[in-house]
Amino acid sequence: MPTQIPNIIYDNHGRPITYLRLAVTDRCNLRCFYCMPEVGVKYLPKSKLLTYEEMLRTVSVLSELGISKVRITGGEPFVRHNMIDFMYQLSEIEGINELNITTNGILTGKYIRQMKEMGVRAVNLSLDTLDKKRFFEIARRDEFDIVYKTLFDLLDAGFEVKVNAVVMDGKNTKDILPLVELTRNHKVSIRFIEEMPFNGEGAHYPKLEWNLHRILSEIKSKYPDLQKLTDSPNSTSYNYQVPNYQGNVGIIAAFSRTFCGTCNRIRLTATGDLKTCLYDDGVLNIRDLLRSGITNEDLKNTFLQVFKNRPKDGFEAERGRKSVISESMTTIGG
Numbered sequence: 001m002p003t004q005i006p007n008i009i010y011d012n013h014g015r016p017i018t019y020l021r022l023a024v025t026d027r028c029n030l031r032c033f034y035c036m037p038e039v040g041v042k043y044l045p046k047s048k049l050l051t052y053e054e055m056l057r058t059v060s061v062l063s064e065l066g067i068s069k070v071r072i073t074g075g076e077p078f079v080r081h082n083m084i085d086f087m088y089q090l091s092e093i094e095g096i097n098e099l100n101i102t103t104n105g106i107l108t109g110k111y112i113r114q115m116k117e118m119g120v121r122a123v124n125l126s127l128d129t130l131d132k133k134r135f136f137e138i139a140r141r142d143e144f145d146i147v148y149k150t151l152f153d154l155l156d157a158g159f160e161v162k163v164n165a166v167v168m169d170g171k172n173t174k175d176i177l178p179l180v181e182l183t184r185n186h187k188v189s190i191r192f193i194e195e196m197p198f199n200g201e202g203a204h205y206p207k208l209e210w211n212l213h214r215i216l217s218e219i220k221s222k223y224p225d226l227q228k229l230t231d232s233p234n235s236t237s238y239n240y241q242v243p244n245y246q247g248n249v250g251i252i253a254a255f256s257r258t259f260c261g262t263c264n265r266i267r268l269t270a271t272g273d274l275k276t277c278l279y280d281d282g283v284l285n286i287r288d289l290l291r292s293g294i295t296n297e298d299l300k301n302t303f304l305q306v307f308k309n310r311p312k313d314g315f316e317a318e319r320g321r322k323s324v325i326s327e328s329m330t331t332i333g334g
Contacts, residue, residue, distance in 0.1 A: 007095075008066040009303075011276075011310040019234070019265040020067050022055065024083065025075040026270045030104055031140035032128070034166045034195050050272045052086045054290050056093070058268065061299050063095030067266075071100045071124075075270065078107035084114050091118040102126070102164070105150035106143050112157050122160040124191075125151055128168070129175040130182070138171055155186060162189040162250075169195075169209035176218050183247030190247065191237055194255040196278075212238065212253040219249065234264040254278075260313035274303075276310045277317035283309075 009017045027043055028035070050058075059070060070090060077083055091099050101115070102124040115123075127147055129135050135144035154161045165172070165179055179190045192215050194208060219240070220226050229239040229248060237250030260277075267275040272287025283306045289299060311317040 007064075009307055012308045013261075013310065013312055015262065015310075016066070016264050017266060017307055018066055019069045019071070020059065020062055021071050021073050021265055021267045022059070023073045023075065023268065023270045024055070024077050024086070025049070025080040027079050028074060028076040028104070029079055029106055029141070030076070030143065032126075032166075033138050033140070033171060034168055044271060048287075049270050050268075050287050052082070052089070054272070054287065055086070055268075056089055057290065057296075058286055058299075059090060059096065060093050061296050062303065063093055065300060065303060068095060069098040069100070070096055071102060073102045076104050076106070077101060078103060078111065084111050087115070087120070088118050091120075098122075100124070104139075104143075105147040109146075109150050109153055112153055112159075116157060116159075120159070122162070123154050124162045124164050125154065126164045127151065128165045129172045130178050131175060134172055134175065138168070151188075152186075155188060160189070162191050164191050164193060166193045166195050167210040167215055173210060173218070176215065177222050180219055180223065180242065180249055183242065183245045183249060186247055188247040189239075189250060191250045191252055193252045196254050208255050211256055212251045215251050216240075234262050236263075266307075274306065276306060277314055279314040279321070280311065280317040281321045 011017055026049070059067070072083075072087065072090075074080075080086075087099065087101070090096065099118070099120055100122040101120060104126045108123075108125075125147070128138050130148075132144040135147075136142050151161065151163065163179065163182075165175065167173060167176065176192065179192075182188060183190060194211055194215075216238075223242045225243055226240050226249075227243060229241055231237070231239050235250075236254075237252045239248055239250045241248040263277075267278065268286060269275065269282070272285050272290075273282035274284050274286055275281075276283055284302065286299075289302065294302070311320060
């Protein structure tokens with residue numbers, strides 16, 4: 001058990017909980033292969049989603065319990081109206097020291113100046129390929145040029161940019177080395193992510209074909225002098241750098257789940273389901289509690305209770321589910 005710091009909540013495994021991933025919508029303007037079926041998913045009516053006021057209240061309560069970092073996710077956050085105004089309000093909550101966002105980049109460009117003004121430092125950009133044709137095959141939308149431009153606009157504006165690339169057998173494995181090469185002249189972090197079964201259909205393959213070991217082996221086939229970097233505390237990625245390259249490379253074992261021992265994050269879906277692990281099916285619904293008239297103090301105590309019953313890892317969380325995994329990543333947040 002680590003030495004406990006005042007105003008930091010620890011779970012039943014001694015892990016601090018300081019990071020909230022907040023999904024603001026279940027809607028998206030792409031139809032990515034690994035995220036949802038080609039026909040899309042049935043979007044929920046607005047009344048089922050947390051309002052901005054409910055999100056702000058929840059984050060304020062969580063900040064008093066030690067949450068200091070918030071990442072906005074979706075769906076695609078910027079498809080929700082007035083998102084940038086909501087982000088300004090989030091950035092002003094006392095105790096929230098870091099506000100970041102994950103986006104597909106299609107609608108992001110016009111908000112870059114405002115994100116800088118409010119203090120957003122880091123942006124995760126979903127980009128699974130540098131090939132326009134493969135982008136269309138994966139995302140099922142012809143938006144590559146916009147997303148690619150957004151990448152460099154973000155870099156030019158001084159954001160810490162991580163490119164999230166989900167590695168899919170038969171889809172984009174040819175892009176692994178070109179994406180690594182992007183780090184030669186650009187201060188960008190490329191994050192290769194093992195594919196997970198959160199696509200609305202379940203797993204695409206009988207077994208995971210491209211795990212962290214195979215991805216790393218592929219990178220080393222061209223860059224045998226790849227150097228291991230020191231991973232930051234609570235890092236979900238194993239990080240590397242090609243000598244003398246400006247950027248770096250990471251591999252996220254999202255399916256193998258080898259980073260659970262240092263997990264400091266919780267998730268809140270757009271419908272208010274609190275997930276203390278990506279692989280659980282929700283431990284309680286915050287939306288229903290808020291609309292029932294719960295006080296902030298009782299809400300704090302409820303959070304404390306569920307944090308003390310957190311699964312050890314993603315495998316334990318999956319075993320505790322009431323049903324097999326069938327949801328889409330758009331419904332649970334990235």
